[in-house]
Amino acid sequence: MIVLLALVVLGTLLVGTLFAAMLDRSHLSIVAFFARQRVETEAPDRLNRDLAPAWYLTLAGAGLSVVPFAPGLALIDSPVGIVIWGSCEALVIVTVFLHGWSPNAPFPLIGAYRYAAIGLPVMLPSMFVLIAAALPAESLSLIAIVESQREIWNVIRQPLGLPLFLIVALAMTLRGPMDYADAADIATGTSAEASGAGRALWQTARLAMLVSVSAIAATVFLGGPLGPLLPGPVWLWLKTAALMALIVLLGNRIARTTPSRMMWILWVVLLPLSFLHLLISGLVAL
Amino acid sequence: MTDLLVALLAVCAVWTGWRVFRVDSMVRATFSLMLSFVAVGAIGVLLSAPYIGVATVFMMAVEMMVMAIFMVMFMMNPAGLNPMSMVHQHRVSIGAGVLAFFGLAAAILVSRPPSNPVAPDADVVTELGLELLGPSMLIFETAGVTLLATMVGAVILSSRQGRFGSADEGSRPPGLTEGGDPAGQRPDGGGGGHHHHGGHG
Amino acid sequence: MMSLSRLMSRAPAPVFPAIGPGRQADVERLLSRSGLRAAATPRDAAILLVAGDIPGTAAAPLARVHDQIPRPRVTVSWGHDEPDAIAARIAEAWREVCAGGEGEGDRLPDEPPNKWKGVGPNGQGGKGMMGGVPYGRPMAMTGPDIRDGLQLDRYTARFGPFAPMLPPGLVLEVTLQGDVICDVTVETQPFAQPADADAPDLCAARMLRLLGLAGPADRATAGKKPRGVWMRGAVPGGLGSVDGAGDARDRLSRWLSGTPVTASVPDIPALLKGAEWSEAMLILASLPPSAILRACQTPEAA
Numbered sequence: 003m004i005v006l007l008a009l010v011v012l013g014t015l016l017v018g019t020l021f022a023a024m025l026d027r028s029h030l031s032i033v034a035f036f037a038r039q040r041v042e043t044e045a046p047d048r049l050n051r052d053l054a055p056a057w058y059l060t061l062a063g064a065g066l067s068v069v070p071f072a073p074g075l076a077l078i079d080s081p082v083g084i085v086i087w088g089s090c091e092a093l094v095i096v097t098v099f100l101h102g103w104s105p106n107a108p109f110p111l112i113g114a115y116r117y118a119a120i121g122l123p124v125m126l127p128s129m130f131v132l133i134a135a136a137l138p139a140e141s142l143s144l145i146a147i148v149e150s151q152r153e154i155w156n157v158i159r160q161p162l163g164l165p166l167f168l169i170v171a172l173a174m175t176l177r178g179p180m181d182y183a184d185a186a187d188i189a190t191g192t193s194a195e196a197s198g199a200g201r202a203l204w205q206t207a208r209l210a211m212l213v214s215v216s217a218i219a220a221t222v223f224l225g226g227p228l229g230p231l232l233p234g235p236v237w238l239w240l241k242t243a244a245l246m247a248l249i250v251l252l253g254n255r256i257a258r259t260t261p262s263r264m265m266w267i268l269w270v271v272l273l274p275l276s277f278l279h280l281l282i283s284g285l286v287a288l
Numbered sequence: 289m290t291d292l293l294v295a296l297l298a299v300c301a302v303w304t305g306w307r308v309f310r311v312d313s314m315v316r317a318t319f320s321l322m323l324s325f326v327a328v329g330a331i332g333v334l335l336s337a338p339y340i341g342v343a344t345v346f347m348m349a350v351e352m353m354v355m356a357i358f359m360v361m362f363m364m365n366p367a368g369l370n371p372m373s374m375v376h377q378h379r380v381s382i383g384a385g386v387l388a389f390f391g392l393a394a395a396i397l398v399s400r401p402p403s404n405p406v407a408p409d410a411d412v413v414t415e416l417g418l419e420l421l422g423p424s425m426l427i428f429e430t431a432g433v434t435l436l437a438t439m440v441g442a443v444i445l446s447s448r449q450g451r452f453g454s455a456d457e458g459s460r461p462p463g464l465t466e467g468g469d470p471a472g473q474r475p476d477g478g479g480g481g482h483h484h485h486g487g488h489g
Numbered sequence: 490m491m492s493l494s495r496l497m498s499r500a501p502a503p504v505f506p507a508i509g510p511g512r513q514a515d516v517e518r519l520l521s522r523s524g525l526r527a528a529a530t531p532r533d534a535a536i537l538l539v540a541g542d543i544p545g546t547a548a549a550p551l552a553r554v555h556d557q558i559p560r561p562r563v564t565v566s567w568g569h570d571e572p573d574a575i576a577a578r579i580a581e582a583w584r585e586v587c588a589g590g591e592g593e594g595d596r597l598p599d600e601p602p603n604k605w606k607g608v609g610p611n612g613q614g615g616k617g618m619m620g621g622v623p624y625g626r627p628m629a630m631t632g633p634d635i636r637d638g639l640q641l642d643r644y645t646a647r648f649g650p651f652a653p654m655l656p657p658g659l660v661l662e663v664t665l666q667g668d669v670i671c672d673v674t675v676e677t678q679p680f681a682q683p684a685d686a687d688a689p690d691l692c693a694a695r696m697l698r699l700l701g702l703a704g705p706a707d708r709a710t711a712g713k714k715p716r717g718v719w720m721r722g723a724v725p726g727g728l729g730s731v732d733g734a735g736d737a738r739d740r741l742s743r744w745l746s747g748t749p750v751t752a753s754v755p756d757i758p759a760l761l762k763g764a765e766w767s768e769a770m771l772i773l774a775s776l777p778p779s780a781i782l783r784a785c786q787t788p789e790a791a
Contacts, residue, residue, distance in 0.1 A: 030500030030501070031501065031503070031526070033497060034497040037587075038535065038559050038560075038561075040559070041532060041559050044624065044626075047313075047316070050319075080338055081411070081412075081413045082413060085339065085342045085343060086342050089345040089346040092346050092350045096322065096349050096352070096353050099353060100319065103356075111360070112667070112668060115357055115361070116668060118353055119357060121353075122350065122354065179701065181701055185699075186529055186654065186703070187766065187770040189529045189652070189653060189654065190529045190533065193532075193533075194529075195530075195532055196532060197559040254702075255702075255716065255717055256717070257700040257701065257717055257718065258700050258701035259719075259725065260725055260767045260768050260771065262768075263725050361642075361667060447637065
């Protein structure tokens with residue numbers, strides 16, 4: 003059973019990444035760059051440069067492995083599933099920082115700490131939203147969170163949850179309005195010195211993380227594998243694919259403001275909003 | 289199997305902990321320390337403390353990221369052109385290290401660790417939650433609020449732009465009598481004079 | 490089964506443009522076509538598009554940009570051909586790149602400007618842990634922050650003349666403290682561009698690209714509705730206010746509605762000093778190229 007679940011997780015990640023590349027219309031460019039030369043920068047941190055895309059991919063896989071593919075059936079059946087996902091989010095920030103720090107060049111470094119400065123306050127709404135989703139389930143386990151949505155999905159019970167989590171998802175996948183790591187004003191920031199296979203692998207990892215974060219959102223807010231007629235995994239895949247398309251669309255359409263203004267929005271608007279969300283969800287769950 | 293994994297993770301934690309002092313940049317040292325804590329967190333998970341283990345990983349990732357941000361803020365030195373030594377005050381640190389090693393080793397040898405295995409079906413996370421928000425709630429809430437107040441206070445005290453304008457201007461205490469000389473020490477003219485004493489060694 | 494090189498060549502050709510005098514509008518319109526992709530960094534490109542006559546002063550930077558493009562690479566120079574002919578030549582060059590081979594060699598020797606010269610006891614370049622000039626690269630050194638006087642690292646570097654976020658030809662020497670611009674001087678003025686570079690759709694597209702809206706920017710250049718969300722709102726109010734031309738948000742609004750903007754001569758260093766890098770780039774993109782050129786030509790700014 004574990005082998006089967008591991009295969010399902012890997013297959014979902016692989017097919018999902020391909021689907022994400024199609025949505026993003028970057029699949030051909032990624033293929034093209036896998037075959038191109040990888041240029042060395044001056045005195046880079048080789049270990050971290052090579053490890054950063056691998057960490058990113060690993061975190062995408064780790065995040066997906068706590069997702070239940072059928073009611074009561076996840077590869078990592080942990081009583082603290084959403085805390086594991088939270089750790090993945092925190093480690094993504096570290097990974098993106100190291101990706102920008104390792105080439106030893108100014109634009110990647112600026113992108114790296116810009117992203118870290120934005121990413122840390124993004125973690126707070128993320129945690130409150132996930133804890134709010136855990137309240138009706140009275141458990142931190144994603145399996146229990148799915149069970150708690152048998153009657154009504156969290157997206158209806160906690161209307162602020164999914165919108166707030168979509169902001170987190172945009173930040174985790176370095177997209178559109180939350181892409182402070184790879185912005186155009188710093189020549190694609192942390193990736194400014196990445197070339198060849200390293201660049202292609204980083205783009206692939208971003209897309210893999212899109213699969214992972216969408217699957218978590220589908221599980222926490224859209225009832226994951228719950229649904230009539232079709233088997234559980236199919237429902238999860240459909241919901242994940244829909245959320246992936248939504249995230250790509252939002253990323254392509256919404257403008258990105260300056261980092262200092264986004265910082266203000268995060269601390270002054272979104273953090274109190276997520277507090278309020280937690281309070282309302284707690285009162286409703288009582 | 290679990291014993292082997294714990295041993296491997298322990299070796300990993302010690303090795304990455306040792307790397308903290310051997311690498312030549314503060315960011316590398318920070319994330320070596322993070323890896324060390326991640327290994328400790330994984331040991332926690334194996335010791336049937338899943339919440340504490342995973343939360344350790346989560347907290348340490350965030351904390352080390354904050355630390356790295358501050359380092360880059362003060363020393364904008366990326367990967368490799370300017371190496372630096374991660375050890376200083378050799379005598380004191382050697383003394384402290386030896387003392388800590390023997391102290392902890394003695395504690396391990398002398399004390400008898402408890403051996404009451406957790407029942408496989410025990411709901412440890414729920415029990416931990418009941419403990420944290422039951423008997424220990426007062427302690428944790430007091431500590432939490434105190435720490436938060438300290439952090440907010442430290443930021444406010446160190447900020448130049450305060451609620452009442454720039455900290456350099458008009459930082460004179462009021463007089464003891466109406467219109468009298470300022471009480472206490474008079475700030476020596478010009479703001480930020482103390483900054484220039486800061487060495488960068 | 491299609492071969493890998495055939496599959497690769499179906500990707501949009503990644504082009505890094507080096508824009509010379511008078512060619513900004515042509516290049517921007519060319520690169521918004523489908524089948525071509527403007528690379529934001531030479532590392533992301535395979536084809537160097539040299540448009541117009543690059544002045545001798547910019548020859549060395551051009552050679553450096555050329556060498557930064559991963560191999561195999563091809564240079565395409567654009568003299569006075571039609572855009573369609575150039576697009577075809579770029580497509581041809583991309584097929585050539587995808588077929589493999591050596592491509593063009595380096596134009597400059599690949600070595601640090603100086604030999605390694607450590608000063609401190611740990612082999613670092615400075616006496617302490619900061620500063621110094623290892624490999625001829627000046628390292629960051631502490632200085633007071635212009636906002637709150639904290640002693641933080643200042644990093645001085647030159648950006649331009651082919652940096653994609655700056656007007657072509659403009660070279661700025663910028664002292665950065667993190668994101669914050671502490672000091673900025675104009676080293677070289679931008680290349681002169683005819684009035685077509687001030688076209689509202691192109692100006693709006695430049696700002697939209699900085700706001701992370703590459704797709705809407707291409708649509709705006711093609712004369713369609715950009716279909717972006719929060720385009721004006723994302724630009725902070727009061728940013729880059731210039732007499733008679735409002736702030737950056739006003740100028741974007743006018744460009745999006747198709748109205749040209751004429752700005753008086755702004756004081757570029759004064760506008761950029763104290764701004765964060767992303768704000769500074771938005772300010773520069775929010776000024777019509779002709780206004781930036783006039784500002785850099787006035788003696789007090791030079």
